[in-house]
Amino acid sequence: MxxxxxxxxxxxxxxxxxxxxxxxxxxxxxxxxxxxxxxxxxxxxxxxxxxxxxxxxxxxxxxxxxxxxxxxxxxxxxxxxxxxxxxxxxxxxxxxxxxxxxxxxxxxxxxxxxxxxxxxxxxxxxxxxxxxxxxxxxxxxxxxxxxxxxxxxxxxSSGNSLHHRGYRISTNIAPINEVLAAGLLLLSGWDGQCDFLDPMCGSGTMLTEATMIACNIPANINRKGFAFEKWHDFDADLYEKIVSSSLKRTREFHHKITGYDKAPSAIRKAEENIENANLSEYITVSRKDFFKTQKESDGPLHMCFNPPYGERLDRSDLDSDFDVEEFYSNIGDTLKQGYPGTNAWFITSNLQALKFVGLRPSRKIKVFNSHLESRLVKYVMYEGSKKAKYNNREENI
CATH class of the missing domain: 3.30.2130.30 (VC0802-like)
Structure with a gap:
């Protein structure tokens, strides 16, 4: 041994x-x-x-x-x-x-x-x-x-960074790193036990990582290779056994995973990447403006997303009429009015913009998006009426 x-x-x-x-x-x-x-x-x-x-x-x-x-x-x-x-x-x-x-x-x-x-x-x-x-x-x-x-x-032993999963062939401007997406999902407590929504899905990275977690699919099953495969002592038979054993531990997923984006190009790219990851049967993406939507199903919903505006983009990439205050205010209004029974998480590097959401987060977790200090924040949207004190609890990490 x-x-x-x-x-x-x-x-x-x-x-x-x-x-x-x-x-x-x-x-x-x-x-x-x-x-x-x-x-x-x-x-x-x-x-x-x-x-x-x-x-x-x-x-x-x-x-x-x-x-x-x-x-x-x-x-x-x-x-x-x-x-x-x-x-x-x-x-x-x-x-x-x-x-x-x-x-x-x-x-x-x-x-x-x-x-x-x-x-x-x-x-x-x-x-x-x-x-x-x-x-x-x-x-x-x-x-x-x-x-x-x-x-x-x-x-x-890895070679290229392990965030290069192998499924992402099309990207938008400032796509989220796959390891970052997976980490945010795990920090948010996502375990595949309810419906999931990414309302600003971009090229579909968060959706793909969420599905692989839900189905317990090995994170790097789509990679072309690892550095250890070129080592003198590489054991190809052992590696194949590891792959086979890991795939046997996958599980079925009995809920819905959905993504929205208002840009047609983003939807096309998301569909290409999801298909490349062999996950099309689990994920539905639609061209929708999140601010014009509401929750489509009963029961709990887990939401995790990476808003497309902020310091991650050059100002020339933003809409000419983009307003940070209005954008983050619309996030809060949409959650309040249309998404009861939802745990909503998102990451932002614009810490001042959080003031415009109009809701007090129940969690704030310090993370980094590339070199930008950011926060992963959680908003709990209750079913029906709840006392204000439950909406105003704040826990900072």
Whole structure:
């Protein structure tokens, strides 16, 4: 039986807790939350499963060496000393990604270059030939992280960021990141136990991620591949078993998932992406202006959306008559007048605009949309009349 080894899953700020929960549910051991990362232990099969199934991970890296480093020459010598033939050959290509937070090392690109030099020199000294660098599609991607005087050398098992799910072929301006969408849904408590609506669905990312959560479909089942598939020790039979086992855990969904958008181009793109994800049977998208709609079914409704206006877009992308105050006021009015029995969540980086909604959120969760500090806010729209105090509770995180 193969021994477990340490891995690190990188994520977005604010998603550490839900990523740790995902890892525990998958069967990881020694799960420890960090800042924008969660460390854990598992075997090779679990590394495959983590890449395939985790919704809130950006990358899964496998540490292979840790050492103290004093200066540039010391760094070069210690990288050179590693037995790189265990991981690549002269016929392989490689790339290096570096992150530095140190007084002795201030330029990540320089650290990547020194790493490349040490690896190339090692092979040239051993075999008289050297492996080539390929930054776009390497056989091995090496991750260097220097914090103060500690250097961690890891192999990137994912390759391209895991937010590249593989289903999104058409996008609108400023589309939401797939990992961000999945994380917002999990933070909102979405579990597939009622109807779901994204009233401003854009290219359909939130709808697709919501459906995969509801049906327990592996997050990255549509990806073309992972970096670990090029590793020398890749076990294709084991990987196929992991894929098969994960697909057996999918479940049926007995509610409705619906998306609205008033732009015909957005509807077309959403339909293309949803079809590409093989989820057309679960999702309905319609050309509608949310502000002219009302709830279409009885029973509870879970709403989660990413309003299309704000700092995410250049002013030239907005309608000439766009008014922030009116837009957010219309969100509040539409929820109050047309959506009883609804838990409504949305993300915004325009914190001032929230004042115009006219409702007090029951939750505010700090997240980041790219580099923009944002809030995921929740509004509870009750069925029938409720005392005002229940609508005016506020919990800030």
């Amino acid at each position: 193969e021994r477990n080894f340490k891995m690190v899953a990188k994520t977005l700020f604010g998603f550490e807790e839900i990523l740790a929960k995902e890892l525990r549910n998958l069967g990881a051991s020694n799960v420890v939350e960090g800042v924008r990362n969660v460390s854990f232990e598992g075997d090779t099969g679990f590394m495959y499963k983590a890449n395939l199934c985790l919704r809130t991970a950006i990358k899964i890296i496998k540490p292979i060496h840790t050492f103290q480093v004093a200066n540039e020459d010391d760094f070069y010598r210690k990288i050179y000393k590693i037995d790189w033939t265990e991981y690549l050959s002269v016929d392989d290509t490689f790339a290096v990604d570096s992150t530095v937070n140190s007084d002795n090392f201030t330029h990540s690109l320089y650290v990547s270059q020194k790493t490349k030099d040490a690896i190339v020199d090692k092979f040239r000294d051993l075999e008289g030939k050297r492996p080539d660098v390929d930054v776009k599609n390497p056989d091995i991607r090496i991750n260097i992280h220097i914090h103060k005087n500690t250097c961690n050398v890891s192999l990137d």
